[in-house]
Amino acid sequence: MHEVGIMESALALVQRQVTAHRASRADRVVLRIGTLAGVEPESLRFAFDVVSRGTVAEGATLEIESVPAAAYCPTCQQEFAVETGFIFICTGCGDLCGEIRRGRELELSRIEMS
Amino acid sequence: MCVECGCGKSIPFGVKVLSVLAPSLLRPRPATEPAGAGPTMVTPPLASSQTIEVHASLLAKNDDAAGRNRALFSQRRMLALNLVSSPGAGKTTLLSRTLDEFGGETPCAVVVGDLETDNDARRLHRPHVPVAQITTGTACHLDADMVGRGVSALDLAGVRVLFIENVGNLVCPAAFDLGEAVRVVLLSAAEGEDKPLKYPPIFKSAHLVLLTKTDVARVLGFDCAVAADNIRRVAPQAKLIQLSARSGEGLPEWYDFLRTHLPPR
Numbered sequence: 001m002h003e004v005g006i007m008e009s010a011l012a013l014v015q016r017q018v019t020a021h022r023a024s025r026a027d028r029v030v031l032r033i034g035t036l037a038g039v040e041p042e043s044l045r046f047a048f049d050v051v052s053r054g055t056v057a058e059g060a061t062l063e064i065e066s067v068p069a070a071a072y073c074p075t076c077q078q079e080f081a082v083e084t085g086f087i088f089i090c091t092g093c094g095d096l097c098g099e100i101r102r103g104r105e106l107e108l109s110r111i112e113m114s
Numbered sequence: 115m116c117v118e119c120g121c122g123k124s125i126p127f128g129v130k131v132l133s134v135l136a137p138s139l140l141r142p143r144p145a146t147e148p149a150g151a152g153p154t155m156v157t158p159p160l161a162s163s164q165t166i167e168v169h170a171s172l173l174a175k176n177d178d179a180a181g182r183n184r185a186l187f188s189q190r191r192m193l194a195l196n197l198v199s200s201p202g203a204g205k206t207t208l209l210s211r212t213l214d215e216f217g218g219e220t221p222c223a224v225v226v227g228d229l230e231t232d233n234d235a236r237r238l239h240r241p242h243v244p245v246a247q248i249t250t251g252t253a254c255h256l257d258a259d260m261v262g263r264g265v266s267a268l269d270l271a272g273v274r275v276l277f278i279e280n281v282g283n284l285v286c287p288a289a290f291d292l293g294e295a296v297r298v299v300l301l302s303a304a305e306g307e308d309k310p311l312k313y314p315p316i317f318k319s320a321h322l323v324l325l326t327k328t329d330v331a332r333v334l335g336f337d338c339a340v341a342a343d344n345i346r347r348v349a350p351q352a353k354l355i356q357l358s359a360r361s362g363e364g365l366p367e368w369y370d371f372l373r374t375h376l377p378p379r
């Protein structure tokens with residue numbers, strides 16, 4: 001459900017950018033979505049299809065770049081990428097880590113317009 | 115759609131959901147003639163394609179509103195908590211008892227969100243506690259603007275603790291900062307011990323996890339130690355309290371948590 005609201009925000013930004021650059025339509029919309037953002041790419045695609053109708057982004061290609069999570073270990077003072085799953089174990093010392101450095105991204109990255 | 119997001123309410127994706135769309139986005143584009151429709155068609159010169167880097171947060175609007183809420187809470191020296199769980203994990207029951215016990219010594223207020231009805235607000239209503247109900251309609255989470263409006267409807271004079279009961283949902287509320295100082299995620303003994311593994315984003319965003327309904331854990335065959343271990347592994351940053359709003363087990367620890375997190379006056 002909240003994917004619709006998020007997509008509305010995205011399309012409002014797209015609309016503003018397309019107008020500002022005196023283009024007439026968006027051909028490609030690229031989002032960056034972290035794996036911890038709590039947003040399903042499939043739901044976003046569905047929301048895009050519905051919400052983009054009748055806007056400058058109708059028919060545009062939606063590209064979703066997934067941002068893998070990264071955590072920080074205070075013991076080793078290092079950031080490490082989380083390869084799989086949601087249990088963050090430091091690759092240096094094996095401790096469980098709770099400090100998330102990346103993975104919550106929810107952003108409009110770029111727009112191709114014409 | 116709502117089934118997908120886990121909030122459990124099956125709303126056909128139709129008029130109801132469309133009604134939340136911004137009107138500007140619904141405005142149809144002027145009809146254009148089909149391509150190749152003959153010499154009468156005026157084709158604008160095709161601007162060359164360009165790529166614009168934007169890098170804008172899709173939650174900027176919510177985050178701005180959350181910032182305003184946070185400023186208000188801190189200016190009033192209020193502790194704001196955002197309570198999140200699946201439907202039925204025991205948020206309202208815990209808050210009711212908390213208002214009676216802890217609320218007797220420390221003035222509290224509540225903002226409660228639900229898809230429909232003001233049942234929870236009525237359950238939480240006490241002469242000494244201001245309560246605002248927000249019905250979200252189709253939205254499966256509270257956002258910061260809704261909370262801001264709920265809060266502005268309350269008389270906050272003297273209030274030290276604001277409880278925000280979110281809509282029952284373990285998925286959607288994860289992304290929405292409400293301006294709270296403490297995010298509390300509840301997991302009840304009537305759910306699976308592996309829920310933290312199934313809904314990691316919300317657990318990872320928690321400051322405090324409450325394992326609720328411990329009074330019925332045994333009869334339901336719920337292993338609190340396994341659940342606690344799963345919580346610790348997914349959310350090592352969070353404090354964990356096991357409690358029952360029915361038997362009262364763990365409640366002193368919960369009240370202590372509230373007391374120690376009160377902002378100094």
Ligand SMILES: Nc1nc2c(ncn2[C@@H]2O[C@H](COP(=O)(O)OP(=O)(O)O)[C@@H](O)[C@H]2O)c(=O)[nH]1
Binds near residue numbers: 199204205206
């Ligand atoms: N046994 C037991 N039942 C509880 C407890 N807390 C809540 N419940 C029951 O669980 C159901 C849902 O509780 P409610 O507070 O409405 O959950 P909410 O949807 O999270 O607000 C109700 O029938 C409550 O009586 C508890 O500590 N022990």
Ligand SMILES: [Mg+2]
Binds near residue numbers: 205206207234279
């Ligand atoms: Mg409730």
Ligand SMILES: [Zn+2]
Binds near residue numbers: 076095
């Ligand atoms: Zn380490």
